[in-house]
Amino acid sequence: MKKKNMTVGKCFLWAVLVMMAVIQIFPLIWLVDFSLASSTEMFTSGLLIVPEKIQWGNYVKAFVDGHFLLYLKNSVLINVLAVVLVILISIMAAFACRRMHWRLSGLVKMLLLMGMMIPIHATLLPNYKMYSQLHMTDTIWALLIPYVAFSLPQGMFLMTSFMEAIPEEIEEAAVMDGCGIYRIVFQIITPLLKSSIVTVAIMTFLNNWNEFMMARTYLKTDTWKTLPFSVLEFTGQYSSNYAVQFAVMALTAAPAVIVYIVLNKHITKGVAMGAVKG
């Protein structure tokens, strides 16, 4: 009797998991399904469509007219630069504030961490003004600087807490051998921070990859526009051709989803580490 209860209970628990999974993933299946149909087939009352002919043409249109390659290239370039800069700057600042002896270290650390509390979107208006005065709108800097600045606090926070685990004896030995500070930071400390570098990289990527509010405010021409713009611009252009809009959404979502599925384990670990420490 008890055993039977157990299996009923287990089935119920599985059902909960499956139901949540369906809720989370079904809209995306629906998206992909509709993106392969033609617009006329969409007005059904069924949940999914079985397209008469799979419309790959939707994706061709999305790929070409959505400037997919250009925007993807911009997104990758800007995000890689942002990640590298955040890692370098946060290691340097964390080392200076955590390990070195100076009076203002606490104050500077607090200032740098302040960015975590400031809402990004409150800086949109004044930054727009500032960048246009400095003729920086529509350049890569208009995105790179805020992306780095707003990911820095988190990076700095994580680096400081991981740095605490590194024994000072290692540095003492390095100093005995005549190592300068820069070599200690970049050749001795940095390699030891490998796992936290991965965490910071993942968090920075997740923060910035999908950002579009700043991009929309600070950019005018196509030169530096990032991937979300494929979707943003398309809805106006193809406002009545729904199927192509679905295709462009699926296409824009694809790179991040594929990378996530491939690196699933690392990303899960990174987010978990970042979130628990942060």
Add this chain to the structure above:
Amino acid sequence: MKKLYSNKLVIFTLVLPGLLAFLFAILAPICLSVYYGFTDYTGMGSLNFIGLANYKELVHDKAFWLSMRNSLFLALGFICIQHPIAIVVAAILDKLGGRGEGVFRCIYFIPNVISVAVIAYLWRFIYNPDFGLLNNIIKAFGGKGDTNWFGTDMAIWSVLIVLIWHGFGWGMLIYYTGIKNIDPVLYEAAAIDGASQKTIFLRITLPLMKPVIQVNVTMAVISALKQMETVYLLTNGGPNNQTQFAANYLYQQAFKAYKYGYGNAIGVVFIVICLVATVLLNWIFRDRSEVNPKIRRKRAVG
């Protein structure tokens, strides 16, 4: 060693890039906002100083208070709907474990890596009255399925559903990590004592998750305040500011209504609210964690 580690020039070069980023992207814009907040600047042309007029207007601005109400709703939605489900699902996932664990975890998190731009437009289609998924599902279950999801009464709930759905995987993952960090010996001991699954969850899992829950609640409140991108694309605050959020509102005021000065005044108040909320939440939770060791000590003595 000491001399090397207090070399002012080296320290300066190490913190300079970080400080520059902070000055240029965070501090300078805040100062500019404070400055423009005292003016009637429209975005072009000349400006006049009007003292506290913008702030006085803000106090009586219904749309701003609606946006605060909506942030409160969203925070409550996160804390009362998203987080309980996330904790329970995380606990079940941990318990059943096995081969499915990774797959489920992956599925739950996928919406999180998709751009808000895609999510917002996707949900606009899901809510579409003509061929939208949601109305079709309601029809499939025998309902009428002609709800206007972005009507005045429904709009804010429709927006909340999207935000709760989108952030679910993140919350789940953090709770899941927290549960994984619990020492399995405790579960074994409880099982030996004959505790039921429910008792184990309520008496062991939940209390030990307290610090994780506190961090998650703090983040939920802050992100509810900061919400902008999804709303900007989903409803842009409409209809009639029913789904307005502070960040979206200040953006609209500055770039659509040409009240750049007023937008900045909202920005200043918005920043202050976020700072106060963060400090307040940290203070509340710090207070409690200081109480905790005492309880533990008492138990140990008893």
